[in-house]
């Protein structure tokens with residue numbers, strides 16, 4: 085812990101991005117895989133956890149654990165303070181206007197389902213339309229399809245061009261009197277495209293339509309200000325931003341959350357219960373039934389402290405350099421095609437190697453200790469748009485290095501040699 089603390093201080097004091105110092109904060113990065121140093125390039129799926137966050141979890145479990153909100157004893161109060169303190173950190177991190185606009189969920193998927201259940205089921209009906217984009221993760225498609233099945237609502241899809249950029253003219257044309265909701269991703273997990281969500285939200289609002297933004301791939305990598313975006317709902321996950329699994333956030337504007345129905349019933353989400361009538365708790369608690377993932381929530385608070393101590397803008401700049409370096413290096417590889425070439429792109433490199441199935445690419449890279457994801461990345465409509473079943477995907481984060489990009493490129497050359 086002391087070492088981690090001093091490493092961070094050094095980064096701050098030096099004012100320069102010292103990736104080796106940052107790497108030293110992540111114990112898992114010392115692993116050897118198949119006798120080679122681990123090169124972890126699967127950050128879009130789930131990122132690694134720094135020692136400070138691990139230490140915070142251990143401290144909670146060893147000296148602070150009790151159920152929250154209900155106790156008057158020391159441990160319950162300590163746990164409650166830490167858990168609610170983490171909520172305030174999230175509020176500040178995304179610049180939500182009020183703490184009560186920050187709802188703990190199990191992750192992005194859970195957050196989107198909450199909005200579908202609490203808002204969609206209450207306010208959308210037969211013939212109403214929901215706009216989603218061609219770049220969505222399944223978790224921002226399937227819940228809305230479930231609503232369509234139940235209510236007779238319809239999905240309208242914003243198409244994208246060959247670079248993987250949404251066609252904003254087409255988006256504008258999708259609006260009609262029937263449009264009642266927009267659900268779009270901030271950053272595509274499969275292609276890395278950064279969508280102009282601020283502009284897209286303004287378009288929706290000019291038609292009086294609320295917007296949910298799936299920020300799973302944005303919050304870990306760039307400054308997100310929900311008030312500046314003016315989004316109505318914003319969802320993200322802890323485990324993609326160096327935090328624990330099992331925790332995520334739904335931000336929602338208070339006036340919308342207040343008129344929504346609770347997603348689940350149970351303890352903590354009520355003010356009073358009789359067999360005749362139950363009154364619900366105020367927001368955010370109305371949406372947080374049962375014992376929550378307390379440790380994970382507190383861990384998320386520590387994660388935010390960690391990311392802020394480095395600076396999210398500096399992390400973004402580092403990732404951008406990695407993306408440019410990797411994109412240039414890939415241009416030297418014959419027979420390798422990058423899928424997703426948007427001008428405004430996050431550090432995600434999806435690619436196909438001519439004549440080799442992406443799973444074989446991933447398997448051979450793993451022999452070199454290089455971890456990439458292969459498959460459809462829970463974005464099958466994106467794969468269909470590009471006429472491919474799958475890609476291999478390298479996704480970078482704050483601790484990745486140029487040398488790791490070199491290892492990836494060398495691994496791909498080896499794949500090509502084997503399949504030569």
Ligand SMILES: Cc1ncc(COP(=O)(O)O)c(C=O)c1O
Pocket residue numbers: 128129190191192193194221223224269271272273298300301321332462
């Ligand atoms: C863009 C996007 N949305 C949603 C999700 C789902 O996140 P979770 O599995 O944490 O709920 C992911 C996960 O990969 C994602 O990349």
